[in-house]
Amino acid sequence: MNDAVKPFAITLDPGSSKLNHTGSWRTERPVYVDKLPPCNNQCPAGENIQGWLFEAESGDYEAAWQILMRDNPMPAVMGRVCYHSCETACNRAKLDEAVSIHAVERFLGDYAIEKGLRPAVSADPSGKRVLVIGAGPSGLSAAYHLTRMGHAVTIREAGPMAGGMMRFGIPKYRLPRAVLDAEIARILDMGVTLELNTKVTDIEAAFAEGFDAIFAAVGAHLAKRIDIPAHAAGRILDAVSLLEQVETGAAPALGRRVIVYGGGNTAMDVARSARRLGAEEAMIVYRRSRKEMPAHEFEAREAEDEGVLIHWLRTIKEIDETRFTVEKMLIDAEGRPQPTGEFETLEADTLILALGQDVDTSFLTRVAGVEIAKDGVVGVDARMMTGRAGLFAGGDMVPAERTVTVGIGHGKKAARHIDAWLRGAAYGASERHPLAEFEGLNTWYYDDAPRSVQAELAMVRRQTSFDEVVEGLTEDTALYEARRCLSCGNCFECDNCFGVCPDNAVIKLGPGNRFRIDYDFCKGCGLCAAECPCGAIQMVPEIG
Amino acid sequence: MNDQAETGGQRVRFYQTGTHTVGNRLMDAATRTVQSSIDRSNAITSGHRACQGCGEALGARYALDAAMRAAGGRMVAVNATGCLEVFTTPYPETSWQIAWLHSVFGNAPAVATGVAAAMRATGRTDVRVVAQGGDGGTTDIGFGCLSGMFERNDDVLYICYDNEAYMNTGVQRSSATPAFARTATTPAVGPHPGNVFGTGKNLPRIAMAHEIPYVATASVADLHDLEAKVTRAMAIGGARYIHIMVPCPLGWGSASQDTIKLARLAVESGLFPLFEAEHGDVTAVKTIRHQVPVEAYLRPQKRFAHLFREGHEDHQTLAAIQAMADANIRRYGLLGEGKA
Ligand SMILES: Cc1cc2nc3c(=O)[nH]c(=O)nc-3n(C[C@H](O)[C@H](O)[C@H](O)COP(=O)(O)OP(=O)(O)OC[C@H]3O[C@@H](n4cnc5c(N)ncnc54)[C@H](O)[C@@H]3O)c2cc1C
Ligand SMILES: Cc1ncc(C[n+]2csc(CCOP(=O)(O)OP(=O)(O)O)c2C)c(N)n1
Ligand code: SF4
Ligand code: SF4
Ligand SMILES: [Mg+2]
Numbered sequence: 001m002n003d004a005v006k007p008f009a010i011t012l013d014p015g016s017s018k019l020n021h022t023g024s025w026r027t028e029r030p031v032y033v034d035k036l037p038p039c040n041n042q043c044p045a046g047e048n049i050q051g052w053l054f055e056a057e058s059g060d061y062e063a064a065w066q067i068l069m070r071d072n073p074m075p076a077v078m079g080r081v082c083y084h085s086c087e088t089a090c091n092r093a094k095l096d097e098a099v100s101i102h103a104v105e106r107f108l109g110d111y112a113i114e115k116g117l118r119p120a121v122s123a124d125p126s127g128k129r130v131l132v133i134g135a136g137p138s139g140l141s142a143a144y145h146l147t148r149m150g151h152a153v154t155i156r157e158a159g160p161m162a163g164g165m166m167r168f169g170i171p172k173y174r175l176p177r178a179v180l181d182a183e184i185a186r187i188l189d190m191g192v193t194l195e196l197n198t199k200v201t202d203i204e205a206a207f208a209e210g211f212d213a214i215f216a217a218v219g220a221h222l223a224k225r226i227d228i229p230a231h232a233a234g235r236i237l238d239a240v241s242l243l244e245q246v247e248t249g250a251a252p253a254l255g256r257r258v259i260v261y262g263g264g265n266t267a268m269d270v271a272r273s274a275r276r277l278g279a280e281e282a283m284i285v286y287r288r289s290r291k292e293m294p295a296h297e298f299e300a301r302e303a304e305d306e307g308v309l310i311h312w313l314r315t316i317k318e319i320d321e322t323r324f325t326v327e328k329m330l331i332d333a334e335g336r337p338q339p340t341g342e343f344e345t346l347e348a349d350t351l352i353l354a355l356g357q358d359v360d361t362s363f364l365t366r367v368a369g370v371e372i373a374k375d376g377v378v379g380v381d382a383r384m385m386t387g388r389a390g391l392f393a394g395g396d397m398v399p400a401e402r403t404v405t406v407g408i409g410h411g412k413k414a415a416r417h418i419d420a421w422l423r424g425a426a427y428g429a430s431e432r433h434p435l436a437e438f439e440g441l442n443t444w445y446y447d448d449a450p451r452s453v454q455a456e457l458a459m460v461r462r463q464t465s466f467d468e469v470v471e472g473l474t475e476d477t478a479l480y481e482a483r484r485c486l487s488c489g490n491c492f493e494c495d496n497c498f499g500v501c502p503d504n505a506v507i508k509l510g511p512g513n514r515f516r517i518d519y520d521f522c523k524g525c526g527l528c529a530a531e532c533p534c535g536a537i538q539m540v541p542e543i544g
Numbered sequence: 545m546n547d548q549a550e551t552g553g554q555r556v557r558f559y560q561t562g563t564h565t566v567g568n569r570l571m572d573a574a575t576r577t578v579q580s581s582i583d584r585s586n587a588i589t590s591g592h593r594a595c596q597g598c599g600e601a602l603g604a605r606y607a608l609d610a611a612m613r614a615a616g617g618r619m620v621a622v623n624a625t626g627c628l629e630v631f632t633t634p635y636p637e638t639s640w641q642i643a644w645l646h647s648v649f650g651n652a653p654a655v656a657t658g659v660a661a662a663m664r665a666t667g668r669t670d671v672r673v674v675a676q677g678g679d680g681g682t683t684d685i686g687f688g689c690l691s692g693m694f695e696r697n698d699d700v701l702y703i704c705y706d707n708e709a710y711m712n713t714g715v716q717r718s719s720a721t722p723a724f725a726r727t728a729t730t731p732a733v734g735p736h737p738g739n740v741f742g743t744g745k746n747l748p749r750i751a752m753a754h755e756i757p758y759v760a761t762a763s764v765a766d767l768h769d770l771e772a773k774v775t776r777a778m779a780i781g782g783a784r785y786i787h788i789m790v791p792c793p794l795g796w797g798s799a800s801q802d803t804i805k806l807a808r809l810a811v812e813s814g815l816f817p818l819f820e821a822e823h824g825d826v827t828a829v830k831t832i833r834h835q836v837p838v839e840a841y842l843r844p845q846k847r848f849a850h851l852f853r854e855g856h857e858d859h860q861t862l863a864a865i866q867a868m869a870d871a872n873i874r875r876y877g878l879l880g881e882g883k884a
Contacts, residue, residue, distance in 0.1 A: 014636050479556045498580065499580060
């Protein structure tokens with residue numbers, strides 16, 4: 001149109017408001033972030049829990065399992081025996097109840113065993129040879145990770161079977177051996193050489209054989225003892241030896257009444273095993289109270305459910321064949337048990353000591369540079385390396401919490417540092433993301449959903465057989481449970497940001513690709529960040 | 545397990561966030577919102593001049609995109625004067641990506657009636673007509689035209705974006721301004737600060753009194769519900785009315801990122817009940833998920849700041865507002881079956 005004939009006030013051609021870049025109004029900009037979910041932060045094995053739950057939520061169990069396997073080679077075992085501190089940290093606990101992470105992990109582990117899934121491995125052979133001493137969880141984990149990195153691994157194991165305390169400590173009713181065997185076999189099938197009944201006694205000789213590095217994870221197997229005055233001692237056994245004998249089918253007859261001395265998980269397991277071996281009465285004598293016991297609350301509860309009687313605040317003072325004199329204790333202000341001078345007697349045929357274990361470090365005493373503390377634990381640096389270059393150590397034999405999960409985590413960590421050390425480099429851990437705190441979530445969006453419950457074996461069978469006590473989840477329940485995850489700090493593609501922007505300034509990139517902010521038009525109102533359920537958007541000040 | 549709609553072929557009926565979020569990768573595409581789709585019409589595109597966090601810009605896109613999908617893209621929208629009109633069309637630009645028409649402040653219902661008549665006359669009965677205005681344009685100046693449109697049962701869906709005052713001209717009180725709110729014309733001074741208690745009108749109920757086929761209230765905090773209502777309304781002929789609460793950061797004195805939160809708290813406190821009515825009778829209500837006291841809704845808004853002066857909290861007024869919420873809860877049964 002000719003301008004001259006245009007009436008007043010419509011002399012300009014119409015245009016889209018897209019000509020107006022409202023992004024210039026902004027004082028803060030939304031930025032997509034990946035925060036560290038508290039579960040991941042807590043996991044001693046360094047699992048990306050939120051990551052594998054995300055895949056499980058959509059029913060892609062194989063993808064979920066593969067993510068899990070990047071960090072932990074034994075999900076089916078872990079889902080059964082791990083004390084799951086991740087669940088204590090889980091943000092959902094502040095909403096209703098924590099996600100039952102261990103139960104979903106167990107489902108995925110069992111699923112993989114059933115389907116015969118294999119971990120995805122792609123590294124080229126490095127030409128390096130690593131010796132692993134001990135086929136417990138820590139040694140197996142190191143062997144698995146080192147193999148994934150391309151190194152040739154040999155495990156030497158003193159005992160007749162692999163598994164360490166997972167086999168000779170943790171009873172079958174908590175960890176069925178078919179599950180343990182399947183997960184060990186899968187590691188060995190990757191090309192790990194396992195030499196059984198081969199106790200390593202000389203580290204330098206092993207290096208001389210041509211191993212480029214050694215990872216020692218021999219556990220803590222020497223039962224602690226105490227002196228109790230005994231006029232005529234009845235039968236006294238130690239817990240770890242008894243559990244080992246149960247496993248090999250060589251357990252002695254225990255009599256009608258058994259006293260277990262100690263308050264840790266081993267005490268609980270041995271008392272529960274005694275019930276199953278036919279003891280009519282299995283009692284635990286422990287010098288502190290329930291609050292101070294090293295065993296987990298659920299372990300004590302499960303033992304009590306099965307009829308184990310726990311005598312809290314008692315020490316054994318004297319034994320006269322089947323008569324046990326015990327003294328009542330009191331907890332003082334510092335939390336230490338103090339004698340009261342009041343005595344009781346208990347009757348029992350057998351005493352089982354479950355007072356903890358020390359590390360057998362005899363094979364290390366002649367190795368120069370290795371530091372061994374008074375209690376037997378071996379000193380390692382931040383790389384898990386001992387004072388002897390190339391000799392790394394982990395699991396129960398180093399100073400840390402003694403659990404399967406910590407052992408598996410040590411195996412992974414040591415493998416990374418061994419790999420770097422073999423290449424003459426240093427392992428650079430990736431930067432830790434800021435924690436995804438509960439306060440950063442917009443929990444209004446999550447549906448109410450109570451935690452699913454795992455069924456338990458009938459009580460009669462719990463008292464008479466070693467069948468597994470706690471049952472797994474069905475597929476439907478596992479899927480439901482996975483979907484209870486809030487996806488803390490990590491986008492789960494709910495489209496909220498894409499929807500709530502009054503300025504259409506959020507660009508949806510399609511499934512799996514998340515979103516992008518169009519900073520030409522984003523005014524920085526912050527609605528996307530406020531309405532993101534999982535706190536994956538952060539507002540940062542504009543500079544200049 | 546939950547209040548989710550059952551969706552075809554999916555056995556586990558629990559979807560983490562269910563239908564509370566805009567989309568949900570775990571649910572069938574058909575049960576996700578129009579807004580979650582990259583194919584939504586974006587009736588109002590980027591570059592408009594609405595304030596940061598404007599609830600009206602958001603509510604209008606929510607409603608019109610849903611209406612566009614329901615109408616298969618054959619739709620004309622008429623607009624009264626107000627923020628929505630002004631921030632979308634600063635000469636010579638427009639944000640509208642749909643057929644759109646503006647006349648004056650008070651006549652949008654009549655213009656829409658005319659558009660519908662024109663469509664009928666030209667045989668374009670496939671084209672649907674939507675009219676829209678702010679609360680001032682709807683409850684005050686446009687009220688006569690709107691009542692006529694209802695009374696004649698003209699084939700128009702009228703949508704009111706209620707931000708509870710005349711925002712475009714600087715926050716003057718309207719007949720939709722809530723009791724005790726401070727506006728430019730109801731200042732927070734004197735013995736009874738803010739808007740006078742007992743005044744104003746409830747337009748959804750007035751619309752119901754016309755016994756038109758469909759009346760509904762909706763909120764920018766509940767997108768699934770809002771879209772379902774618009775879709776429902778578009779499937780019906782005759783006069784229909786939807787009243788959407790759209791928080792206004794400027795007029796309410798609230799933080800721009802709190803727009804949806806405030807809309808949600810208005811619903812969850814019972815102050816803004818979500819319901820549907822057909823031919824004058826309430827047919828459905830959306831129950832409150834997590835009830836909150838009215839204070840949670842009022843406190844973040846500067847227009848109610850005079851109720852929360854340090855050491856001089858106006859408990860009496862708060863109790864009066866809580867009583868209004870409680871009355872809604874009772875009237876509509878907002879806590880669900882058998883709960884008051
Ligand atoms: C009864 C009981 C119950 C438990 N329950 C749980 C539980 O539920 N959850 C949990 O997380 N943790 C539990 N634990 C702790 C857990 O089992 C250990 O922390 C974990 O097994 C330690 O792993 P590791 O690899 O360091 O050592 P181990 O598992 O002890 O394995 C060490 C291996 O090294 C071998 N070895 C030793 N010396 C040599 C040598 N010189 N040469 C070659 N091989 C050698 C041993 O034979 C053994 O196989 C339990 C422990 C016990 C005793
Ligand atoms: C007849 C007439 N009177 C007054 C005005 C000035 N005016 C323009 S917009 C507006 C306020 C609109 O308020 P509302 O309808 O609530 O919409 P909002 O801006 O709040 O979205 C007024 C008074 C006008 N345009 N026409
Ligand atoms: S809700 Fe999910 S991501 Fe968050 S802590 Fe729990 S398991 Fe981890
Ligand atoms: S004044 Fe209120 S309604 Fe108008 S553009 Fe700003 S936020 Fe939106
Ligand atoms: Mg208004």
